[in-house]
Amino acid sequence: MKADLEVSLPAGQEDCAIQCRDVCRSYGKLKVLTNLNLTVPQGHIYGLLGPSGCGKTTLLKCIVGTLKISRGHVTVLGKPPAFPGHDVPGKMVGYMPQELALYNEFTISDTLSFFGRIHGLTSKETQARMNFLVDFLDLPQKHSLVRNLSGGQRRRVSLGAALLQNPELLILDEPTVGVDPVLRAKIWQHLVEIVRTGKVSVIITTHYIEEARQANVVGLMRNGRLLAEGPPDAVMKQHSATTLEHAFLQLCEMSDQTSSKLGSSPQSGPLEKSQSFESGRDESQPILAVGSPAAEELSKCSADWKVRARHMLPKWRNIAALMIKTMVRMKRMPGSLCFQFLLPVIQISLICLCVGGDPKGIQVAVVNNETSPSSFSQSLLSFLDNSSVNQVPLSHKDAFDGIYNGEYWGIIEFGKNFTSYLTKRMLQRQVSREVVDGGSVHVWLDLTNRQIALMLQKKLHKAFEAFVDNKLGSMSYTVALPIKFEEPIYGSQNTDFTTFVTPGAVLSITFYLAVGLTALSFVLERKEGLLDRCWVAGVSSLETMLAHLFSQLFVISVQIILLLLFILLVFKIPNEGSLVLVIILIVLQGVTGISFGLVISAAIDDEQSANQAALGIFYPNLIMSGIIWPVECIPYPLRYLSLVLPQTYASEALRCIMYRGWDLSRMMVWRGFAVTLGWNTFFLILATVILKLRT
Numbered sequence: 290m291k292a293d294l295e296v297s298l299p300a301g302q303e304d305c306a307i308q309c310r311d312v313c314r315s316y317g318k319l320k321v322l323t324n325l326n327l328t329v330p331q332g333h334i335y336g337l338l339g340p341s342g343c344g345k346t347t348l349l350k351c352i353v354g355t356l357k358i359s360r361g362h363v364t365v366l367g368k369p370p371a372f373p374g375h376d377v378p379g380k381m382v383g384y385m386p387q388e389l390a391l392y393n394e395f396t397i398s399d400t401l402s403f404f405g406r407i408h409g410l411t412s413k414e415t416q417a418r419m420n421f422l423v424d425f426l427d428l429p430q431k432h433s434l435v436r437n438l439s440g441g442q443r444r445r446v447s448l449g450a451a452l453l454q455n456p457e458l459l460i461l462d463e464p465t466v467g468v469d470p471v472l473r474a475k476i477w478q479h480l481v482e483i484v485r486t487g488k489v490s491v492i493i494t495t496h497y498i499e500e501a502r503q504a505n506v507v508g509l510m511r512n513g514r515l516l517a518e519g520p521p522d523a524v525m526k527q528h529s530a531t532t533l534e535h536a537f538l539q540l541c542e543m544s545d546q547t548s549s550k551l552g553s554s555p556q557s558g559p560l561e562k563s564q565s566f567e568s569g570r571d572e573s574q575p576i577l578a579v580g581s582p583a584a585e586e587l588s589k590c591s592a593d594w595k596v597r598a599r600h601m602l603p604k605w606r607n608i609a610a611l612m613i614k615t616m617v618r619m620k621r622m623p624g625s626l627c628f629q630f631l632l633p634v635i636q637i638s639l640i641c642l643c644v645g646g647d648p649k650g651i652q653v654a655v656v657n658n659e660t661s662p663s664s665f666s667q668s669l670l671s672f673l674d675n676s677s678v679n680q681v682p683l684s685h686k687d688a689f690d691g692i693y694n695g696e697y698w699g700i701i702e703f704g705k706n707f708t709s710y711l712t713k714r715m716l717q718r719q720v721s722r723e724v725v726d727g728g729s730v731h732v733w734l735d736l737t738n739r740q741i742a743l744m745l746q747k748k749l750h751k752a753f754e755a756f757v758d759n760k761l762g763s764m765s766y767t768v769a770l771p772i773k774f775e776e777p778i779y780g781s782q783n784t785d786f787t788t789f790v791t792p793g794a795v796l797s798i799t800f801y802l803a804v805g806l807t808a809l810s811f812v813l814e815r816k817e818g819l820l821d822r823c824w825v826a827g828v829s830s831l832e833t834m835l836a837h838l839f840s841q842l843f844v845i846s847v848q849i850i851l852l853l854l855f856i857l858l859v860f861k862i863p864n865e866g867s868l869v870l871v872i873i874l875i876v877l878q879g880v881t882g883i884s885f886g887l888v889i890s891a892a893i894d895d896e897q898s899a900n901q902a903a904l905g906i907f908y909p910n911l912i913m914s915g916i917i918w919p920v921e922c923i924p925y926p927l928r929y930l931s932l933v934l935p936q937t938y939a940s941e942a943l944r945c946i947m948y949r950g951w952d953l954s955r956m957m958v959w960r961g962f963a964v965t966l967g968w969n970t971f972f973l974i975l976a977t978v979i980l981k982l983r984t
């Protein structure tokens with residue numbers, strides 16, 4: 290059914306729902322829209338037709354403001370899109386993108402409630418509209434999950450979300466694809482009915498050219514330009530065609546002929562004049578055009594600073610709607626939520642269990658040429674830590690054969706006169722080299738594994754110290770090393786490598802989980818058109834970022850509580866300082882991770898590249914931040930780079946708080962906080978700039 294509305298009257302700008310003048314848009318070198326003029330009169334249905342790839346979706350994105358035009362003017366309901374204080378994007382426009390843009394974990398009811406909240410509808414209003422739309426669009430039960438719906442059903446839910454708030458302007462990108470003919474007719478009938486009031490305008494793209502005969506105006510697009518614009522009957526009459534499809538084919542042939550006469554391809558050639566259906570008109574203008582609005586006219590649309598400021602301030606209603614959305618999604622994915630909570634604990638537990646501990650059960654060959662059970666060698670060996678060192682008594686030859694075969698990590702050998710020579714060393718002032726040699730423990734090590742070799746050296750020294758203290762009594766000072774390690778100033782004699790690694794590991798885990806979750810969720814939401822859809826519904830980028838930050842803070846808080854419980858209570862990592870400072874520093878590192886995730890998602894469009902970016906910086910950052918090995922070991926030029934990384938000073942600050950009990954009055958502590966805050970600010974600004982540049 291075709292609406293019998295008069296469309297051929299020239300429309301003033303105030304009568305136009307949408308006006309595009311000389312609009313150009315390129316993706317890199319690819320020119321997608323070239324000097325395009327289009328006019329959607331108020332209270333009309335405009336059918337935008339054209340082959341796949343001709344630029345329809347790009348044009349709609351420029352109209353809603355999610356894409357910036359390279360040149361020209363666009364006005365939507367009288368003002369440029371995204372004009373401060375103007376509700377476009379916002380509730381005046383109902384946008385159905387091509388990608389459907391629905392949250393799969395939502396039910397139909399969740400979906401419509403979410404958009405209702407963003408548009409400021411009361412729950413009663415949302416409910417009433419929901420009931421109507423479920424009935425009108427023949428949707429399944431309201432509590433059906435979107436991910437369980439068929440393609441056509443999802444498309445109808447997406448259309449329902451666009452119709453929800455009774456907008457003044459409907460922008461629909463292929464709403465009837467995959468919809469059965471009966472429902473398609475019903476949708477068109479509904480569109481015709483709502484424009485009858487004169488207040489609602491619709492621009493709709495469709496591949497079913499013939500259904501566009503029900504539109505009041507059609508625009509035929511090819512290679513980024515409008516070939517013709519006018520009422521469907523007029524277009525067909527002009528080309529003596531019985532169908533719109535034939536008319537369109539003729540227009541395409543004419544367009545190709547003109548291009549070849551001008552000696553260029555249709556894609557890159559000079560502008561062809563668009564066809565008009567009124568005699569005597571300037572053919573360079575489409576039928577409904579009123580000429581380009583003067584630049585000064587558009588510049589009148591500048592809002593005063595108060596309106597701008599109000600427009601820039603985040604709306605708590607939107608933030609709350611987005612946070613509720615995230616909570617609902619979390620609730621629907623309990624497995625994923627548990628994984629997010631438990632993963633850091635699992636990671637830190639693995640680090641505490643597997644990194645930094647002493648090797649156990651190391652096989653060592655013992656060649657003892659003394660036989661007496663009361664000899665010093667037997668006594669010394671009894672002080673060796675048996676849980677770490679497995680002593681295997683062997684002959685000299687078998688011991689060396691074994692170590693060459695990789696069976697033992699070391700050989701400990703005592704000469705047959707060890708006891709007497711050691712006694713001589715203690716009692717006599719001057720002893721021969723033979724006595725010194727015979728009174729020494731001889732050790733051969735396999736140094737291919739440094740950690741094991743170091744442990745064996747340490748255990749032998751300890752065993753010898755214990756032997757000297759216990760067996761030699763007052764003579765002990767004669768064989769003791771002339772170096773005495775007093776009680777440590779900070780830390781304890783038993784401080785192991787795990788203690789060094791843990792604070793940095795906690796920060797690193799918190800940072801990277803936040804990076805991964807933020808980058809992935811934003812990249813996926815953008816890919817599925819959800820970010821654009823929310824933006825067109827009136828949610829600003831700042832509101833999206835804040836809502837994500839607040840929701841993620843909840844996740845980070847639970848992660849940190851579990852992490853601290855495990856490292857302090859289960860693994861007994863000491864904390865001499867303020868627990869509040871410890872928590873604040875870890876939270877701030879989480880926020881830095883979120884901000885960095887935002888940078889990745891602002892700069893990158895697909896999840897594979899986002900994953901690569903996150904993984905690409907993981908190892909360099911971990912290795913260079915002094916988390917697993919001290920910064921002091923890094924060669925100088927690299928060390929300067931290491932010091933500016935987000936976790937280097939922060940790890941040092943956390944170690945200072947936890948092991949030295951320092952507070953913010955110490956430079957090494959406040960420096961960690963300052964660098965973390967600095968990175969936060971930098972990443973947030975960078976993400977905002979990239980987002981602005983890429984629109």
Ligand SMILES: Nc1ncnc2c1ncn2[C@@H]1O[C@H](COP(=O)(O)OP(=O)(O)OP(=O)(O)O)[C@@H](O)[C@H]1O
Pocket residue numbers: 316319321339340341342343344345346347348387
């Ligand atoms: N993000 C992008 N980056 C680069 N090129 C793009 C991008 N989006 C679209 N294009 C290109 O721009 C051209 C127009 O695409 P657009 O999606 O606007 O076409 P369309 O007319 O809506 O097609 P369809 O009817 O198949 O949806 C195509 O050649 C497409 O490859």
